Structures are given as C-alpha cells and as structure tokens.
Amino acid sequence: MEIFYRSLADIKWEKSTKARVASGANPKTEWKHLIDNKICGSEGVSVGYGKIPIGEYLPLHTHTPQEIYFVTKGTGILTMDGDKTQNLGSGDTVYIPGKKRHGITNTGNVDFEYLFIFMINNWSDVKYDFQ
Ligand SMILES: [Zn+2]
Secondary structure, eight states: OOOOOOOGGGSOOEEOOHHHHHTTOOTTOEEEEEEOHHHHOOOSOEEEEEEEOTTOEEEEEEOSSOEEEEEEESEEEEEEGGGOEEEEETTOEEEEOTTOOEEEEEOSSSOEEEEEEESSSOGGGOOOEEO
C-alpha cells in the first residue's frame, strides 16, 4: 500500500443528508473525510475533520465504536453522559468510549473545528443515534 497524502484545502465540505437531519443531525454542521478505507485503503482507522459554525452545536448522540476528538480551532463545551460538561479549546483531546452520550456546543466567536477519529474501516459504517 502506498503512503497517502492530501491537503485539507483540496477536500470538499460535506453536510448531512435530509435523512440524517430527520434522524436528529444539525444541518449546519459540516465535515471533510480525510482518511477512510474507501478513500485510501486504510484499515481499522477512519478520520474526519468537523466544523460547528458560530452559535451551532453537534447534537447529543451515541454510537457503538469509540471515538477521539482533537480540537484545532475555536472554543466549545463538551456535554457528556450524565450531563457533565467540559470546556474545550484548540489543542484539547477527548476520548469517548463506545456508546457514551456526547455532544459539542460552539461557544466562541469563530467556527469550532476538530478532528474525529474512529477505529473502524469506514466512517459510513458508524451508526449515529441522536438524542
Ligand atoms: Zn460521536
């Protein structure tokens, strides 16, 4: 397998489908797929780059696979299982065990941007359960 490289600037932002919005996703959040089996043949890891615009939020949700966040820009509040909260800012890392409820609200005056990493071949296989 070859080493894969692509610039963030060359990847298109994507938004939720109508079906995904109907299931509870916020239509204003966006993401870029960076690493995925379908993109570059990677196995056991899938990486995306998310954006929560000013004043918006990633709704509370769960999924079976564990997830890691790395915040690259902005400030926000992470809401966790049991309604605990944690302030987030650039450089912060979050580990979310499988099936733990979580969501992020952008509390800053710039877009909130973050990497999200799953130990799974393809992000499309992650089933989001919004609450
Ligand atoms: Zn998640």
